[in-house]
Amino acid sequence: xxxxxxxxxxxxxxxxxxxxxxxxxxxxxxxxxxxxxxxxxxxxxxxxxxxxxxxxxxxxxxxxxxxxxxxxxxxxxxxxxxxxxxxxxxxxxxxxxxxxxxxxxxxxxxxxxxxx
Amino acid sequence: xxxxxxxxxxxxxxxxxxxxxxxxxxxxxxxxxxxxxxxxxxxxxxxxxxxxxxxxxxxxxxxxxxxxxxxxxxxxxxxxxxxxxxxxxxxxxxxxxxxxxxxxxxxxxxxxxxxx
Numbered sequence: 004x005x006x007x008x009x010x011x012x013x014x015x016x017x018x019x020x021x022x023x024x025x026x027x028x029x030x031x032x033x034x035x036x037x038x039x040x041x042x043x044x045x046x047x048x049x050x051x052x053x054x055x056x057x058x059x060x061x062x063x064x065x066x067x068x069x070x071x072x073x074x075x076x077x078x079x080x081x082x083x084x085x086x087x088x089x090x091x092x093x094x095x096x097x098x099x100x101x102x103x104x105x106x107x108x109x110x111x112x113x114x115x116x117x118x119x
Numbered sequence: 120x121x122x123x124x125x126x127x128x129x130x131x132x133x134x135x136x137x138x139x140x141x142x143x144x145x146x147x148x149x150x151x152x153x154x155x156x157x158x159x160x161x162x163x164x165x166x167x168x169x170x171x172x173x174x175x176x177x178x179x180x181x182x183x184x185x186x187x188x189x190x191x192x193x194x195x196x197x198x199x200x201x202x203x204x205x206x207x208x209x210x211x212x213x214x215x216x217x218x219x220x221x222x223x224x225x226x227x228x229x230x231x232x233x234x235x
Contacts, residue, residue: 048226
């Protein structure tokens with residue numbers, strides 16, 4: 004069965020601090036896809052990144068970076084030099100290639116508050 | 120172009136009434152998903168459409184819940200005889216569906232349903 008665990012329910016940091024959001028997943032498939040979504044206070048989920056199970060190369064996009072490690076079934080998300088606008092709930096999600104539905108299984112989310 | 124739209128944005132209903140929630144996906148997106156977001160359960164998958172057919176209905180919580188999609192576009196989620204536990208934000212997402220996991224799902228703003 005698919006499962007995504009985001010152990011950190013809430014994190015509070017001061018602006019300019021670096022912060023890492025943890026994500027651990029479970030799946031029996033050898034082919035799967037991992038996602039991060041951001042849900043700002045306005046409520047709409049915003050896509051941040053997709054990673055497939057065959058590509059463990061880490062990715063950096065501006066202040067955002069992602070560390071994918073199959074050995075530990077983790078897909079962690081780091082924000083460097085955090086800003087107040089980064090305050091949001093961040094969701095990690097998993098989609099399996101088998102079954103065909105492409106549905107997303109989400110973690111419970113981590114609420115990040117960046118204080119000025 | 121326009122994103123995913125949902126209506127109404129808010130719906131308050133009395134226990135036992137039926138409700139219909141509407142989703143307009145991004146034009147050209149063949150895949151459409153319904154999710155539910157509640158405080159206790161997080162983000163849960165409900166149903167997946169590919170075109171007008173629903174190959175995965177595994178997330179519908181009871182037979183009070185149904186959904187249809189017409190013309191490969193608009194979808195309606197119907198909840199019959201609403202219960203208080205149905206109170207949640209109902210989110211719709213669409214994607215191009217080029218292949219399992221290859222596509223990000225774009226989410227609408229959601230419909231907040233309150234059952235009194």
